[in-house]
Amino acid sequence: MAHRLFTSTPLLARTQQTLAARVRxxxxxxxxxxxxxxAVVMAGKAKKAAPVRAKGQxxxxxxxxxxxxxxxxxxxxxxGRLNDKYYKPAVPVKVEEFIPSTATxxxxxxxxxxxxxxxxxxxxxxYPTLLNEQFSLIKPAALVVRESTVSLLEKIxxxxxxxxxxxxxxxxxxxxxxxxxxxxxxxxxCLSAGWVVIYVPKASAWMNSSFAYNxxxxxxxxxxxxxxxxxxxxxxSVNKSALNNIVTSEVARVGRxxxxxxxTLSALLEIGVKEASAAQDVIEVFMKEMAIQKEIPTxxxxxxxxxxxxxxxxxxxxxxxxxxxxxxxxxxFLDYISGKKSFDHGAVVTATSDTRLATKSEVLDVxxxxxxxxxxxxxxxxxxxxxxxxxxxDIPNYTKAxxxxxxxxxxxxxxxxxxxxxPLFLNKFITSGGNPRKxxxxxxxxx
Amino acid sequence: xxxxxxxxxxxxxxxQYALPLFYGIGQKTSVKILAALSIHKSCKIADxxxxxxxQLSTLLSDMKIESDLRKQIxxxxxxxxxxxxxxxxxxxxxxxxxxxxxxxxxxxxxxxxGRWLKAEKKEYSSLARSIIPSPSSPFENFFTRKWF
Numbered sequence: 234m235a236h237r238l239f240t241s242t243p244l245l246a247r248t249q250q251t252l253a254a255r256v257r258x259x260x261x262x263x264x265x266x267x268x269x270x271x272a273v274v275m276a277g278k279a280k281k282a283a284p285v286r287a288k289g290q291x292x293x294x295x296x297x298x299x300x301x302x303x304x305x306x307x308x309x310x311x312x313g314r315l316n317d318k319y320y321k322p323a324v325p326v327k328v329e330e331f332i333p334s335t336a337t338x339x340x341x342x343x344x345x346x347x348x349x350x351x352x353x354x355x356x357x358x359x360y361p362t363l364l365n366e367q368f369s370l371i372k373p374a375a376l377v378v379r380e381s382t383v384s385l386l387e388k389i390x391x392x393x394x395x396x397x398x399x400x401x402x403x404x405x406x407x408x409x410x411x412x413x414x415x416x417x418x419x420x421x422x423c424l425s426a427g428w429v430v431i432y433v434p435k436a437s438a439w440m441n442s443s444f445a446y447n448x449x450x451x452x453x454x455x456x457x458x459x460x461x462x463x464x465x466x467x468x469x470s471v472n473k474s475a476l477n478n479i480v481t482s483e484v485a486r487v488g489r490x491x492x493x494x495x496x497t498l499s500a501l502l503e504i505g506v507k508e509a510s511a512a513q514d515v516i517e518v519f520m521k522e523m524a525i526q527k528e529i530p531t532x533x534x535x536x537x538x539x540x541x542x543x544x545x546x547x548x549x550x551x552x553x554x555x556x557x558x559x560x561x562x563x564x565x566f567l568d569y570i571s572g573k574k575s576f577d578h579g580a581v582v583t584a585t586s587d588t589r590l591a592t593k594s595e596v597l598d599v600x601x602x603x604x605x606x607x608x609x610x611x612x613x614x615x616x617x618x619x620x621x622x623x624x625x626x627d628i629p630n631y632t633k634a635x636x637x638x639x640x641x642x643x644x645x646x647x648x649x650x651x652x653x654x655x656p657l658f659l660n661k662f663i664t665s666g667g668n669p670r671k672x673x674x675x676x677x678x679x680x
Numbered sequence: 681x682x683x684x685x686x687x688x689x690x691x692x693x694x695x696q697y698a699l700p701l702f703y704g705i706g707q708k709t710s711v712k713i714l715a716a717l718s719i720h721k722s723c724k725i726a727d728x729x730x731x732x733x734x735q736l737s738t739l740l741s742d743m744k745i746e747s748d749l750r751k752q753i754x755x756x757x758x759x760x761x762x763x764x765x766x767x768x769x770x771x772x773x774x775x776x777x778x779x780x781x782x783x784x785x786x787x788x789x790x791x792x793x794g795r796w797l798k799a800e801k802k803e804y805s806s807l808a809r810s811i812i813p814s815p816s817s818p819f820e821n822f823f824t825r826k827w828f
């Protein structure tokens with residue numbers, strides 16, 4: 234018996250063999266693949282012996298440096314990293330650029346990315362919140378060209394030479410039907426075409442008491458200096474090249490500065506960025522100058538415009554809720570949205586937000602014909618007066634062709650939860666009813 | 681940490697929820713103060729500027745809060761006690777004052793009702809001690825021993 238045990242081991246001195254080798258040698262050959270209790274114990278001991286610390290290195294917990302590349306590739310979830318069990322690794326999809334020549338009926342159903350010239354401008358203002366989730370899953374950010382996009386952009390192109398009071402459009406539709414996305418495409422189109430664009434992705438943040446406000450003495454109006462300064466900075470960074478060529482036409486007083494005629498608008502905006510107290514005056518002068526000049530058309534694009542037509546969360550000194558017309562910056566925008574002031578060349582395109590019920594505006598819904606109320610119901614007449622002449626533009630759900638294009642895009646981007654196939658597409662399209670947001674969650678999350 | 685009129689207001693707290701830390705200011709008065717000073721609702725204590733802090737302290741010192749309010753409440757209850765009214769007697773006994781039943785359920789009154797007078801008693805007792813003769817006086821034994 235003894236000789237059988239020792240045939241597998243070399244005849245070396247005991248000290249030259251490692252402990253593991255001796256353990257292995259003690260196991261008979263026919264049982265070599267079996268796990269013995271002693272082998273497990275040895276393995277455990279071996280693991281414990283493994284981390285050898287250098288002299289002087291502390292044993293205490295060290296925070297791991299999060300690699301920036303990882304968080305850039307994966308989505309921007311709460312943990313900054315997508316759960317591997319639910320999300321497949323991101324695959325960048327090659328898409329054509331959405332330039333004005335591609336906004337035609339032939340391209341309906343194709344998913345197109347924002348042009349590289351436009352992306353730095355769009356990144357200044359941040360995408361609408363819920364669209365951001367989709368853009369973070371598939372890179373680069375891209376949207377499908379829809380029939381409603383093409384017809385809206387045709388209207389915008391016609392509006393290029395007409396005053397903005399004639400083209401005041403409100404995009405309406407059910408929650409998740411693609412209003413913010415269509416507005417983003419309009420902004421991209423106008424930026425590519427060389428317009429000056431003032432894009433406000435989240436108007437509700439202006440009214441929900443998140444920015445400081447001060448009363449203007451001897452009036453009932455209030456100023457929001459930090460908000461005005463932020464907006465001035467955004468306009469400046471989005472439209473840098475266009476604003477260098479436009480100059481002011483008359484002398485103006487902005488805060489404590491005097492602006493001579495002939496200052497470039499970008500220099501004017503820089504004053505507003507540096508001094509928050511002057512920012513409101515700066516933006517008023519800026520809008521006046523843009524309204525007068527005829528070379529470059531101006532687009533005002535406001536998302537969540539329903540917050541402009543309901544009482545704000547700010548309070549007057551008596552403790553009563555303020556209407557948007559009492560805040561100087563929203564009132565300036567309301568003047569252009571309602572047509573009381575107008576750009577000589579330009580358009581005003583706005584979109585409602587039907588996702589958050591708390592910010593819905595009954596006045597706007599009644600004025601646009603979306604909702605009907607009893608004739609005895611008292612609606613705020615002051616708010617109603619701002620809604621005159623607004624054109625309603627409905628954004629419907631996806632048609633089958635558009636949904637197919639989006640489905641192919643998700644397939645290429647490796648975002649689909651289940652295996653892609655024609656029956657799966659039909660399943661997702663029918664169960665979501667063609668609603669873009671529901672279609673996305675159905676495809677990406679299998680809900 | 682902003683120290684204002686005897687109360688510490690933590691920097692990271694919203695002003696709307698820090699003001700009720702003062703005795704005498706609740707949710708409604710806090711909102712009224714914010715409206716009067718044009719402070720937005722998401723403003724934190726750390727975001728307040730120097731002029732705003734000065735305005736706030738001026739406004740608060742004009743209001744009746746903290747020790748002034750406590751004195752007023754104590755004075756009102758002491759008035760009832762001193763005129764010998766039913767209300768005063770109930771406060772002294774620590775029982776319900778406003779005609780509630782005491783057969784059952786007078787727990788809150790029994791726990792809370794005497795506290796304004798206990799504070800007064802402490803003050804009186806310190807006064808009383810001053811007329812008791814000190815141990816070193818010659819007639820101390822005469823006054824302090826129990827005769828009957």
